[in-house]
Amino acid sequence: MKLTWGAEEEAFRDELLAFLDAEVPEEIKGGRDWIGDESPEIPKWASEFQAKLFDHGWMVPSYPPELGGRNATPLQTLIFLEELASRGVSRSVHFGGYAIVGPSLLEFGNEQQKGMAPSAIRGDTVWCVGMSEPDAGSDLASLQTRAVPDGDSFIVTGQKVWTSYAMVAEKCFCYVRTDTSVAKHKGISVLIIDMDSPGLEVRPLRHLTGAIEFAEVFLNEVVVPKENLVGELNSGWRITMGSLAHERGALWVESVSSAQRALEGLVEIARRQGLEQDGVVRRKLAELYEEVHSLRALGYKGFASFAQGSSAPEHSFMKLATSELRQRIYAFGMELQGPYAAVVDPEFVEEGGRWQQSWQISLAGTIGGGTSEIQRNVVATRVLGLPRG
Amino acid sequence: MDFTLNEDQVLLRETARAMFGNECPPELVRDAFYDVTSSGPEAASSFFDRHLRDWAALGDAAVVDLCLFMEEAGRVLAPGPAWVNTSLFLPLLRAIEHPSADLVAAGEVTGTVAVCGSDGYWVLNNDPMRSFVPHANEVDVVAILSAGNQVSCVAVAELDLQEVATLDRSRPVFQFAVPAGLDSTEIGAEQLAVVLNRGTVALAAELIGVGRWLMDTTLEYVRERVQFDRPVGSFQGLQWKLVDAALLLERADAAVYYAAMCLDAGAPEQDRAVHVAKAAAGIAARRWARDGLQSLGGIGFTWEHDLHLRLRRAQASEQLLGSASWHHDRLAELIFAPD
Numbered sequence: 001m002k003l004t005w006g007a008e009e010e011a012f013r014d015e016l017l018a019f020l021d022a023e024v025p026e027e028i029k030g031g032r033d034w035i036g037d038e039s040p041e042i043p044k045w046a047s048e049f050q051a052k053l054f055d056h057g058w059m060v061p062s063y064p065p066e067l068g069g070r071n072a073t074p075l076q077t078l079i080f081l082e083e084l085a086s087r088g089v090s091r092s093v094h095f096g097g098y099a100i101v102g103p104s105l106l107e108f109g110n111e112q113q114k115g116m117a118p119s120a121i122r123g124d125t126v127w128c129v130g131m132s133e134p135d136a137g138s139d140l141a142s143l144q145t146r147a148v149p150d151g152d153s154f155i156v157t158g159q160k161v162w163t164s165y166a167m168v169a170e171k172c173f174c175y176v177r178t179d180t181s182v183a184k185h186k187g188i189s190v191l192i193i194d195m196d197s198p199g200l201e202v203r204p205l206r207h208l209t210g211a212i213e214f215a216e217v218f219l220n221e222v223v224v225p226k227e228n229l230v231g232e233l234n235s236g237w238r239i240t241m242g243s244l245a246h247e248r249g250a251l252w253v254e255s256v257s258s259a260q261r262a263l264e265g266l267v268e269i270a271r272r273q274g275l276e277q278d279g280v281v282r283r284k285l286a287e288l289y290e291e292v293h294s295l296r297a298l299g300y301k302g303f304a305s306f307a308q309g310s311s312a313p314e315h316s317f318m319k320l321a322t323s324e325l326r327q328r329i330y331a332f333g334m335e336l337q338g339p340y341a342a343v344v345d346p347e348f349v350e351e352g353g354r355w356q357q358s359w360q361i362s363l364a365g366t367i368g369g370g371t372s373e374i375q376r377n378v379v380a381t382r383v384l385g386l387p388r389g
Numbered sequence: 390m391d392f393t394l395n396e397d398q399v400l401l402r403e404t405a406r407a408m409f410g411n412e413c414p415p416e417l418v419r420d421a422f423y424d425v426t427s428s429g430p431e432a433a434s435s436f437f438d439r440h441l442r443d444w445a446a447l448g449d450a451a452v453v454d455l456c457l458f459m460e461e462a463g464r465v466l467a468p469g470p471a472w473v474n475t476s477l478f479l480p481l482l483r484a485i486e487h488p489s490a491d492l493v494a495a496g497e498v499t500g501t502v503a504v505c506g507s508d509g510y511w512v513l514n515n516d517p518m519r520s521f522v523p524h525a526n527e528v529d530v531v532a533i534l535s536a537g538n539q540v541s542c543v544a545v546a547e548l549d550l551q552e553v554a555t556l557d558r559s560r561p562v563f564q565f566a567v568p569a570g571l572d573s574t575e576i577g578a579e580q581l582a583v584v585l586n587r588g589t590v591a592l593a594a595e596l597i598g599v600g601r602w603l604m605d606t607t608l609e610y611v612r613e614r615v616q617f618d619r620p621v622g623s624f625q626g627l628q629w630k631l632v633d634a635a636l637l638l639e640r641a642d643a644a645v646y647y648a649a650m651c652l653d654a655g656a657p658e659q660d661r662a663v664h665v666a667k668a669a670a671g672i673a674a675r676r677w678a679r680d681g682l683q684s685l686g687g688i689g690f691t692w693e694h695d696l697h698l699r700l701r702r703a704q705a706s707e708q709l710l711g712s713a714s715w716h717h718d719r720l721a722e723l724i725f726a727p728d
């Protein structure tokens with residue numbers, strides 16, 4: 001066990017920091033807990049930044065240069081994600097393309113589909129991911145959107161919901177049912193669907209924050225060429241498990257570092273609000289500090305097994321723990337503002353409303369990507385070895 | 390930061406685990422401290438003499454190594470003064486270059502450390518009494534710490550020990566009046582902090598071992614125990630409670646070894662890391678004692694089941710070298726300290 005990284009890692013970090021100092025756009029220089037605005041349009045500075053990251057090998061560092069990386073080791077990837085998150089810098093406003101679609105196409109796609117990965121990762125093509133449906137959320141395998149073979153095509157009919165960036169995406173990485181006669185997770189396939197296909201309609205939904213980020217997607221006899229099938233027919237369930245594998249061992253560090261950044265912000269608010277000597281505030285902050293820093297240690301511990309090729313059960317806890325922790329941290333940031341806790345007018349509150357805004361957004365963290373309840377079920381059965389309910 | 394154990398550390402842990410597994414059955418602790426049998430106390434002290442004196446030199450070793458050992462000791466509730474002797478007394482003697490330090494490392498002399506005054510806080514003081522002195526009846530020497538960073542070593546035979554019974558009979562604590570006119574040596578503030586940090590992290594590692602036993606025992610039980618025609622461990626209400634408790638223990642475990650690494654590296658954040666480790670370990674061990682007991686149902690509330698021995702250890706060790714709240718308050722001082 002040792003505390004420090006090697007010289008090679010530190011050189012990697014230095015190069016990264018020099019790049020960030022020079023290239024992070026003004027709009028996010030001071031760091032932001034969230035990115036994106038009321039409008040669904042992807043801001044120009046954000047797409048330019050994503051492309052620049054790609055071109056300099058800083059988009060997905062573990063990939064080779066032609067995929068926006070620099071063949072970084074797992075440890076370097078960890079350092080990369082940690083440095084970005086502790087500065088409050090996101091790589092992209094639409095994570096579906098680089099984090100889910102690109103990696104999945106590379107792993108499961110045919111040669112032509114693999115060729116679509118670079119532009120997905122660079123952000124030149126905006127993708128959305130169509131998994132959830134009105135009757136298939138946590139129980140994703142029960143999805144009903146049907147794809148029926150018809151000559152060289154599939155005819156797709158059904159509905160997706162909560163589809164992030166559907167209103168600006170060119171393509172959808174869409175989970176459909178291709179066999180109704182078998183067990184539910186054995187009849188799912190993935191199709192690439194052009195968002196401008198006839199019969200496809202997008203109805204934006206507002207987040208509770210007021211922002212437009214996700215949408216309903218209606219598919220009415222949409223014709224999709226058979227060559228747009230990703231992987232084998234009826235092998236879609238495997239693909240749900242595959243995305244993000246290349247960064248899995250290090251993803252936790254993004255959420256822990258962002259919690260740590262927020263915690264440092266809390267200390268500053270407490271100072272500004274004259275609550276530095278308040279015993280309750282002090283104890284609460286120390287408890288949060290204990291939580292953030294022990295979670296960081298737990299993430300590193302899991303990373304050590306991951307880097308050696310073993311499974312890292314520690315990481316099963318991280319999404320659950322950090323999403324709930326962040327909600328509490330932001331809520332406390334509001335509480336520290338006393339009667340101004342619920343004020344959103346930037347003129348009157350700390351940091352232009354950062355805490356109120358971040359708190360609202362953090363509420364999605366325990367729902368999207370697998371709810372906290374589902375995470376607890378998974379840890380109970382897979383990590384603690386308890387019998388299924 | 391690398392949490393990978395090297396080969397020596399893996400070996401150390403396996404050796405300790407095998408030794409405790411073979412030589413320290415549950416009856417050893419019970420017969421010595423709870424259902425006291427005529428030969429029980431004798432068997433416990435002979436366990437210490439035969440097996441734990443050899444490990445005293447770990448007090449000179451890397452803190453990570455010490456913690457690996459303490460975690461195993463905590464799992465079985467190893468009887469005897471190993472923790473205080475190895476993790477506090479020996480490092481303290483080393484820090485003041487005491488001539489007996491080598492004898493302690495060789496397992497020939499044992500000692501404990503007296504810090505608290507009668508108020509029970511682990512803060513150096515000039516109180517006429519010292520209290521919460523662990524295992525004082527089982528060692529040769531007591532090192533008394535006093536205000537002004539003074540250390541005085543006194544033979545136990547010269548002290549009038551009074552036991553202060555706590556929940557945890559397997560770790561007796563004592564109070565005594567500080568004899569007048571003791572010689573003393575000054576220890577540097579930084580060195581003293583290093584000694585106390587070492588002892589605190591080692592105790593936190595012991596709490597992790599206590600928590601591990603509780604978690605393993607509980608999970609095993611709820612997998613097997615059937616009610617309403619299904620294992621009780623399949624009920625979501627129980628599962629989620631145990632998931633949350635498991636998270637507490639896993640992050641406390643990582644925090645303890647992180648703090649140990651910080652101490653070994655002399656890292657600037659070592660004090661913070663130690664506060665985090667002890668607070669998290671105390672919270673996790675007590676949580677497992679409570680939720681483990683609840684998950685076991687009636688059997689958990691019996692004298693016969695070994696759970697209560699850990700419940701007692703978790704509650705009592707929480708107060709040694711500072712409770713979670715105390716460490717949180719120290720942490721707050723550091724968080725708000727000007728850089």
Ligand SMILES: Cc1cc2nc3c(=O)[nH]c(=O)nc-3n(C[C@H](O)[C@H](O)[C@H](O)COP(=O)(O)OP(=O)(O)OC[C@H]3O[C@@H](n4cnc5c(N)ncnc54)[C@H](O)[C@@H]3O)c2cc1C
Pocket residue numbers: 128129130131132133136137138139161162163164165214364367368369370371372373374377
């Ligand atoms: C901001 C945001 C962005 C999103 N983006 C996308 C996207 O781009 N593409 C996409 O496909 N989806 C997206 N989603 C959808 C997300 O994946 C689902 O909301 C999520 O999986 C939960 O499904 P649901 O909303 O249908 O809730 P349900 O599954 O209906 O759950 C309702 C409640 O029941 C609980 N519950 C369900 N099953 C169990 C169980 N077995 N045990 C205990 N409790 C249970 C849940 O935890 C929850 O509390 C997004 C969601 C959000 C919030």
